[in-house]
Amino acid sequence: MTDTPFTIAEAETTLFARLRRWWSGETANPVKRVQFDRPLTPWMFLLPQLAVVAIFFYWPSVQAVTSSFYLEDPFGFGATFVALDNYTDALTSRGYLSTAAFTAFFCVVVTALSLGLGLLLAVKADKVIRGAETYKTLLISVYAIAPPVAGLIGMMFFDMHMGPFTQMAAWFGYDLKVGIDYWDTASALIVISVWKQIPYNFIFFLSGLQSVPVSVREAALIDAKSGWRRFCDITLPLLAPTAFFLLVINITYTMFDTFPIIDVIVKDKPANNPMTLVYKVYLDGFKGNDIGGSSAQSVILMVVVALLTVLQFRFLERRVHYG
Amino acid sequence: MAHLSLTNVGKTYGGSAQAAVADVNIEIKDGEFIVLVGPSGCGKSTLLRMVAGLETISQGEIRIGERLVNQLDPAERDIAMVFQNYALYPHMSVRDNMAYGLKNRGESKAVIEERVAEAARMLELRPYLDRKPRALSGGQRQRVAMGRAIVRQPSAFLFDEPLSNLDAKLRVSMRMEIRKLQRRLGTTSLYVTHDQLEAMTLADRLVVLNGGRVEQIGAPLEVYRAPASTFVASFIGAPAMCLLDAQVENGTVMLEGHALAPVAQAAGPVTLGLRAEDLRITPGGVPMRVDHIEELGAQRIVHGYVGDQALAMIDTSEAPLPETVHLGVAPARVHLFDAQSGRRIEAAAQPVAVPAE
Numbered sequence: 001m002t003d004t005p006f007t008i009a010e011a012e013t014t015l016f017a018r019l020r021r022w023w024s025g026e027t028a029n030p031v032k033r034v035q036f037d038r039p040l041t042p043w044m045f046l047l048p049q050l051a052v053v054a055i056f057f058y059w060p061s062v063q064a065v066t067s068s069f070y071l072e073d074p075f076g077f078g079a080t081f082v083a084l085d086n087y088t089d090a091l092t093s094r095g096y097l098s099t100a101a102f103t104a105f106f107c108v109v110v111t112a113l114s115l116g117l118g119l120l121l122a123v124k125a126d127k128v129i130r131g132a133e134t135y136k137t138l139l140i141s142v143y144a145i146a147p148p149v150a151g152l153i154g155m156m157f158f159d160m161h162m163g164p165f166t167q168m169a170a171w172f173g174y175d176l177k178v179g180i181d182y183w184d185t186a187s188a189l190i191v192i193s194v195w196k197q198i199p200y201n202f203i204f205f206l207s208g209l210q211s212v213p214v215s216v217r218e219a220a221l222i223d224a225k226s227g228w229r230r231f232c233d234i235t236l237p238l239l240a241p242t243a244f245f246l247l248v249i250n251i252t253y254t255m256f257d258t259f260p261i262i263d264v265i266v267k268d269k270p271a272n273n274p275m276t277l278v279y280k281v282y283l284d285g286f287k288g289n290d291i292g293g294s295s296a297q298s299v300i301l302m303v304v305v306a307l308l309t310v311l312q313f314r315f316l317e318r319r320v321h322y323g
Numbered sequence: 324m325a326h327l328s329l330t331n332v333g334k335t336y337g338g339s340a341q342a343a344v345a346d347v348n349i350e351i352k353d354g355e356f357i358v359l360v361g362p363s364g365c366g367k368s369t370l371l372r373m374v375a376g377l378e379t380i381s382q383g384e385i386r387i388g389e390r391l392v393n394q395l396d397p398a399e400r401d402i403a404m405v406f407q408n409y410a411l412y413p414h415m416s417v418r419d420n421m422a423y424g425l426k427n428r429g430e431s432k433a434v435i436e437e438r439v440a441e442a443a444r445m446l447e448l449r450p451y452l453d454r455k456p457r458a459l460s461g462g463q464r465q466r467v468a469m470g471r472a473i474v475r476q477p478s479a480f481l482f483d484e485p486l487s488n489l490d491a492k493l494r495v496s497m498r499m500e501i502r503k504l505q506r507r508l509g510t511t512s513l514y515v516t517h518d519q520l521e522a523m524t525l526a527d528r529l530v531v532l533n534g535g536r537v538e539q540i541g542a543p544l545e546v547y548r549a550p551a552s553t554f555v556a557s558f559i560g561a562p563a564m565c566l567l568d569a570q571v572e573n574g575t576v577m578l579e580g581h582a583l584a585p586v587a588q589a590a591g592p593v594t595l596g597l598r599a600e601d602l603r604i605t606p607g608g609v610p611m612r613v614d615h616i617e618e619l620g621a622q623r624i625v626h627g628y629v630g631d632q633a634l635a636m637i638d639t640s641e642a643p644l645p646e647t648v649h650l651g652v653a654p655a656r657v658h659l660f661d662a663q664s665g666r667r668i669e670a671a672a673q674p675v676a677v678p679a680e
Contacts, residue, residue: 215407216412219406222376223427224424225399
């Protein structure tokens with residue numbers, strides 16, 4: 001962790017300052033500068049990484065942006081330039097907007113639950129002395145499950161005929177219909193996604209808790225009688241860097257990495273099931289063969305995520321104290 | 324402010340047969356400065372933490388004032404603790420660090436402000452009140468830790484090796500400041516250190532601990548003049564007291580066949596304790612082969628052997644020394660310990676006529 005709070009704005013200014021100096025041939029510390037005999041050598045070292053980024057990120061991105069302005073023939077025979085039609089179509093379609101609303105809801109609920117439960121488990125596991133390793137291993141092991149497998153396991157639990165969760169709901173007189181009822185499916189998606197993400201948060205929160213110096217905790221023990229007060233005033237602020245990092249990671253997770261789980265649950269089910277924007281991009285593009293429309297959607301998604309990231313760093317990270 | 328009493332206090336950790344602390348009895352008067360001193364692992368920190376409430380008490384009773392505190396939470400014991408690594412809250416300003424405990428006790432804003440201002444004035448922390456701990460030097464952090472203790476106006480201060488993270492020079496000045504502050508506030512204090520010099524200079528009374536047991540309790544000079552055991556003798560004072568095998572014959576202590584000084588103790592084999600600073604070069608004294616000399620400027624420490632037993636003396640002259648020096652000691656400065664148990668052997672009730680020192 002850095003010693004000073006680091007914001008995008010600062011990063012920009014230092015980056016520009018560096019670029020300027022580089023342009024005018026200065027170096028911050030000439031002694032430390034590594035000299036290459038040939039100007040091409042450093043580029044050779046960079047090449048593999050640059051190639052990977054270019055082929056797997058920039059090229060598809062550019063493709064997505066260009067094709068979002070075209071209406072493509074479903075059989076790939078030709079494309080017609082339609083300017084912003086794909087965007088207006090997406091943004092005015094009720095289906096797209098309701099998916100966007102669900103994604104936002106899903107994002108908030110899954111992030112909040114998996115962060116909250118991860119933190120709760122970490123705090124509890126941190127207090128365990130005897131058998132601590134066993135607890136930790138048991139809690140972390142879920143992380144080793146691949147998302148599609150997690151989806152399958154979840155599917156079995158929520159199965160309409162033999163799933164234990166469906167049976168449990170039946171004891172209370174509730175007919176759980178995952179895959180048919182919109183909110184039942186949504187609940188199942190949330191439960192499975194949260195379950196899959198808890199271990200990740202748990203590991204980071206636990207290591208964050210263990211990096212809080214023992215003496216600081218003891219000082220707090222003398223200063224405050226209530227455990228809840230100590231947690232809010234001392235432990236939580238010291239966990240803030242971890243929590244911020246996890247917040248960013250969790251939002252990314254719910255938006256993108258839940259794809260396989262949604263795929264397993266929603267695929268081959270009757271329509272009107274909840275899904276996230278990412279899944280809709282896939283569905284419209286590959287199942288609906290609407291390449292232009294799905295490209296436009298993915299560009300919108302890219303912009304949203306970029307905005308979200310900037311917002312997080314601008315407004316949240318300022319409140320984070322790095323020890 | 325209150326007196327503090329520890330009665331038969333003991334601590335045994337789960338899974339360990341041996342007690343970390345056993346049978347500690349200390350009565351601490353109101354306003355007294357007590358230093359717990361001993362080598363690492365002697366249980367001094369454990370004892371302090373038991374008073375603080377950070378460790379449970381296995382046996383015995385601890386009272387602060389008239390209150391039995393065995394079962395109380397640390398926050399309810401009305402104590403303040405200064406930790407070795409300061410233990411400041413890194414995300415809070417100096418002001419908030421000091422105010423936090425008071426806020427939790429429901430003190431009014433005005434009271435908190437007044438006490439923080441007073442502590443900041445006393446510790447010269449006023450310019451730093453709005454800084455975070457990471458922007459302070461080690462000495463300043465230590466002051467903040469002290470300030471945090473002072474503002475609470477507790478019954479007792481507990482110090483857990485508060486100076487050991489500071490450099491040598493700062494340690495000396497902070498030591499004096501702590502002493503002055505404690506005198507001024509008159510708060511009962513319990514201070515843990517492994518540094519015998521710190522212990523000697525700070526304490527009203529020393530508690531020397533060894534292996535979880537109290538070896539001796541007494542004023543620094545008392546402990547220095549009359550160490551209760553060979554352990555205390557070798558721990559308090561620098562350079563350490565030399566301990567040698569000797570014999571008492573006919574009211575005289577004999578070292579390697581040479582008469583050293585008249586003593587009143589019973590005859591037999593003893594452990595003889597001699598402090599380097601008590602030995603004088605005396606014609607006709609015990610001969611010591613000089614091995615090497617440490618020059619300290621104001622004085623020098625002469626290391627040598629009597630027979631094959633190592634001995635050291637402090638010499639203040641600058642004259643060159645012969646290969647063998649003859650040493651004498653005032654009888655009052657001869658310490659005798661039981662050869663088996665290591666306990667001090669006091670002079671018999673009827674002291675022999677001792678020539679004036």
